[in-house]
Amino acid sequence: MSQILLQQIITMGAALMLLISFALLAQKRMLSLLHWFALQGIVLAAVTALVAYTSDNTELYVSAAITLVLKGMLLPWVLWKIIRQMHVHREVEPLVNIPVTMLIAAALVVFSYQVTLPIEHLSHLITRNTIAVAMANVLLGMLMMITRKKAITQVIGFLAIENSLFFAGVGATYGMPLVAELGVAFDVLIASVVFGLFFYQIRDTFESLDLNKMENK
Amino acid sequence: MNWFTFLLGAPLVAALWLAFDAHPYRSAWVNKIAAALTFVASLGLAVQVLESGRIMVWDDWFFIDAFNVFLVALTAFVATTTAIFSGPYMRHELEIGKIDSGRLRLYHAMSQLFVFGMFLGQTSNNLGIVWLSLEIATLATVLLVSLYRTPGSIAAAWKYLIICGVGISLALFGTAMLYFASSDVLGHGDAALTWTLLYASADKLDPTVMSLAFVFLMVGYGTKVGLAPMHTWLPDAHAEGPTPVSAVLSGLLLNLALYSLVRCKMLVDVSTGTHFAGNLMMGFGLLSLLVAGFSLHKQHDIKRMFSFSSIEHMALMTFTFGIGTPVANFAAMLHMTTHSLVKSAIFFTVGHAAQAMGTQVMSNIRGLINHQPGIGWGLLIGTCAIAGFPPFGVFTSEFLIFSAALQSYPWTVIVLLLGLLIAVAGLFRFVPDMTYGEVPEYAKQVHANMLPVYIHFALALLLGISIPGFLAGWYHQAAALIAGGGV
Incomplete structure (x- = not known):
């Protein structure tokens, strides 16, 4: 019973994560981008908690709580504060137009399934889809980083990649050991602080968060 | 055991102290003493390992064997000489107003934190912690690269942060896949990420999953090693940061990334029973060697030029570890040692040259001799x-x-030879012009601290003329360990 339930939860989580990754790529406005990013964190936390419940893994509750607070609330809120405080232009400004981006994204998903095909056949755990989706999410996060102009959107792409990695850990292996999970969470926190510091340094030095200006220094 | 506490404790305590101490002389001394303590501790550990084999520390969370103790000693040594070098160098930067006392504190604290991250990664028995320590070392050096707050340094640090951030995420994905394979065998929990236990049961790990995991680990850690085509962060980070940072980046950080990669390769080799991981490393190595050789010719900035030479040598080591025979491992470790010694010494010298001429542009550096x-x-x-x-x-x-x-893959020698010759030609295209000739009028005398440089050269010379017996035995032990899959 619980095995079937677990399978369904993880599959649904995978579907939602993939959907949100596409939604992140499709956004035109900063605020809605941050909403979707926060939603991704919340979905991740919910899936983690449900997996913790069905697989009786108490360590995972800790991870779920950290994820909810850090990725679902704190980081989106801080990013929004920064955008408001630094008067960043509210539009996303993609370098490649959105329909083309979506097509590339779809191709990346197919590619991920192709690459991970040999693994799924021999999995003992319930990992149908999860590894493929996690890899697709990582690639979509990278796509977002390279097709957006602003430093902030790059960081959101980076954090979305971290989210997908976390999902890979939870979905494919029911969570990495607590030490690793805590380490990663700590790292995301510190990295965000460093990112924040850099936003201010970049703005003060280049008078904009537009990365094109940085390249043509 | 006690030595080990010193090794991890000294940099951590020093980092905390130095974060609050802005006194230019005292903080430089604390920096030196902490580094020297770690060097003493690393020698203590080395003696123990050579006498009695692998040591497990703190409930098996850390382990020290012939392979990593060699790196620990090398790291501690270069960290010590860098600390000796950086005292007067950073004081000069403080005097000419390139940094203020707050930045000096940042510099010292982050240097020590970086050293702590290096030791943590090299001695940790847990793959998760190895990953984390690389990230700590990266974040610390990102802040060091942007120390001068010039537009160039901020752009370089941002590039470094983003590219290595993504690279290291891929390594985490690889680690998660590895855990996926190992938790089937070793059960759910910390055991499945513990090197020593993984090595003991490497043959039971699923080969398909391990191969895929290694691809991600290769690209992820390879980014940090500076392999082409993920190397683009490296020249910028080396050129824009303060000189002591360029020296430790080239001399130490790249080694840690390569070390992690080799550890993973040892595991994947046994698991797959093929030469897949080695082939991948050899391929990346040869490609990077050629890319670095050609790119070297196009440089204008002296530090960028030498950073491409670092890529070239890291590529050579990656290739050699990829061959994987005991001779190759021995050669790669020796090369790691000599490269770290010589390259950090070169960066020290380059730093002084740039201070004396007031520029890093090679066409403006003339008549140094x-x-x-x-x-x-x-x-x-x-x-x-x-x-x-x-x-x-x-x-x-x-x-x-x-x-x-020649012994294992004779055809690769042609590529190796070509790559090395192109790189050497590049070096000698620029360096004689800078050393000989008339002194330009804008040159000024700087207080040069060349002692660490000549110590490094002397050691490199010693290693070239005759490798001391105990050191050779040490390398042999480590080379056999790597070739034998860690057992």
């Missing part, structure tokens, strides 16, 4: 040493690399 012979000869000797001229140690290790390659 006439201006300040210590710096000029240092640069010339260093360039000869890194180019692999006898009797320096780089020659010995490159000779061994060629022998190992």
Whole structure:
């Protein structure tokens, strides 16, 4: 019973994560981008908690709580504060137009399934889809980083990649050991602080968060 | 056990202390003493390991064997000489107003934190912590690269942060896949990420999953090693950061990334029973060697030029570890040692040269030997040493690399030879112009601290003329360990 339930939860989580990754790529406005990013964190936390419940893994509750607070609330809120405080232009400004981006994204998903095909056949755990989706999410996060102009959107792409990695850990292996999970969470926190510091340094030095200006220094 | 506490404790305590101590002389001394303590501790550990084999510390969370103790000692040594060098160098930067006392605190604290991250990664028995320590070392050096707050340094640090951030995420994905394979065998929990337990049951791990995991680990850690085509962060980070940072980036950080990769390779080799991981490393190595060789010719900035030479040598080591025979491993470790020694010494010299001429642009650096012979000869000797001229140690290790390659994959020698020749030609295209000739009028005398440089050269020379017996035994032990899959 619980095995079937677990399978369904993880599959649904995978579907939602993939959907949100596409939604992140499709956004035109900063605020809605941050909403979707926060939603991704919340979905991740919910899936983690449900997996913790069905697989009786108490360590995972800790991870779920950290994820909810850090990725679902704190980081989106801080990013929004920064955008408001630094008067960043509210539009996303993609370098490649959105329909083309979506097509590339779809191709990346197919590619991920192709690459991970040999693994799924021999999995003992319930990992149908999860590894493929996690890899697709990582690639979509990278796509977002390279097709957006602003430093902030790059960081959101980076954090979305971290989210997908976390999902890979939870979905494919029911969570990495607590030490690793805590380490990663700590790292995301510190990295965000460093990112924040850099936003201010970049703005003060280049008078904009537009990365094109940085390249043509 | 006690030595180990010192090794991890000294940099951590020093980092905390230095974060609050802005006194230019005292903080430089604390920096030096902490580094020297770790060096003493690393020697203590080395003696223990050579006498009694692998040591497990703190409930098996950390372990020290012949392979990592060699790196720990090398790291501690270069960290110590860098601390000696950075005292007067950073004081000069403080005097000319490139940094203020707050930045000096940041510099010292982050240097020590970086050293702590290095030791943590090298001695940790847990793959998760190895990953984390690379990230700590990266974040610490990102802040160091942007220390001058110039537009160039901020752009370089941002590039470094983003590219290595993504690279290291891929390594985490690889680690998660590895855990996916190992938790089937070793059960759910910390055991499945513990090197020593993984090595013991490597043959039971699923080969398909391990191969895929290694692809991600290769790209992820390879980014940090500076392999092409993920190398683009490296020249910028080296050129824009303060000189001591360029020295430790080239001399130490790249080694840690390569070390992690080799550890993973040892595991994947046993699991797959094929030479897949080694082939991948050899491929990346050869590609990077050529890319670095050609790129070297196009540089204008002296630090960028030498950072491409770092890519070249890291590529050579990656290739050699990829061959995987005991001879190759021996050669690669020797090369790691000699490269770290010579390259950090070159960066020290380059730092002084740039201070004396007030620029890093190579066409404006002229007549160093006439201006300040210590710096000029240092640069010339260093360039000869890194180019692999006898009797320096780089020659010995490159000779061994060629022998190992000839033994196992003869055709690769052509590519190796081509890559090395192109790179050497690049070095000698620029360096003689900088060392000889008339002194330009804008040159000014700087207080050069060449002692660490000549110590490094002397050691490289010693390694080239005759490797001391105990050191050779040490390398043999480590090389056999790597070739034997860690058991």
